[in-house]
Amino acid sequence: MAMTRSSLPPPDWALYVITDHHAAAGRPLLDLVRAALRGGATVVQLRMKHGSTREMLALGQALHEMTRAAGVPLIVNDRLDVALALDAEGVHLGQEDLPAHLARPLLGPDRLLGVSVETVEQAEQARRDGADYLGVGDLFGTPSKPDAGPPIGLEALRAIARAVPLPIVGIGGVTLENAGAVIDAGAAGVAVISAVIGAPDPEQAARNLRAIVEQRRRRA
């Protein structure tokens, strides 16, 4: 029973929470995601850079049960095969993952396809290749990807939002302090790892972030 786009309203990109074993700091990831969903996460991304495919699948199955119950899409990072095996609602691809133009036909028209971009050019390419939404960042410098390049900042986000008519989630060092500015710059939502999965109280952290996003959207 997939929640495909044909049977569900378009996703709400307000608060996009990404799983990360490192940010969980030893706490059970499933508990943290459950808390994030209670706090108002609107999208969950399964991201697992290490471990076997079977381990990723097992975590994904548990997450998918949870996100289905919450009526929220589950999106799988990088591994299109795992997304298909889970019957997940979508896949998210970085610039070093499968190219979107190869992924789109494998996903079919109903699953969500997201692409990470840093520039207007990459964003336009992603749109031509069939992306449904964009992850734009690293905005502020992220503790989850210490090896990434310099942050691109809100000006880059604003330029992409003006140029490309796809929903954007802003990512990379998003906190309660800067989340409002991300929405003001043209994003539909914020994507977070540390700010929720690494928070002492993930439910409250999610609730606060969601509230800021909603407030700024109303203002826009």
Place this chain on the structure above:
Amino acid sequence: MAMTRSSLPPPDWALYVITDHHAAAGRPLLDLVRAALRGGATVVQLRMKHGSTREMLALGQALHEMTRAAGVPLIVNDRLDVALALDAEGVHLGQEDLPAHLARPLLGPDRLLGVSVETVEQAEQARRDGADYLGVGDLFGTPSKPDAGPPIGLEALRAIARAVPLPIVGIGGVTLENAGAVIDAGAAGVAVISAVIGAPDPEQAARNLRAIVEQRRRRA
């Protein structure tokens, strides 16, 4: 233009060569595979445990061009998504990869599905799940997987070959010295990494292995 099973004769499993950056020891992998094909490799497996999906795809595209020209199937290890994106002829799954029963419907009926097994029970499960062939090993202890358990030996291969009517490639420490015994024990072919990709002369190594396999098959 996929060489699918519907349009190609069944694969010849005689000499199944697996790519490995470590075994290549700094030599260009594509040159080594080209040499292996000249020497008589009948199947090539793309195996890449590290690096990005995009890197694996790029290597796969170059390999696929080569294997198509040689009329030999390309099989992708673990990454079903990469196999689909490459339009490769098949995928090979270990016990820690996607389960075969989830992979089979994603692959469709025409692509080859191989499963690594160590026991009769795993082999029967793989067959029920839709496997086309089995990789049986680690037979002799392999330098390519130093963290694997103890080798299972030829008796285990013989038991699996008697119990399960699927073609078997024997894997794990196969050399010119023991390749004949692998065929005598019931395998249709031998799968090698080091013995070809790590050989000083991969073309000659492939030629010698292929000759042994053919000779023992004729005798059987």
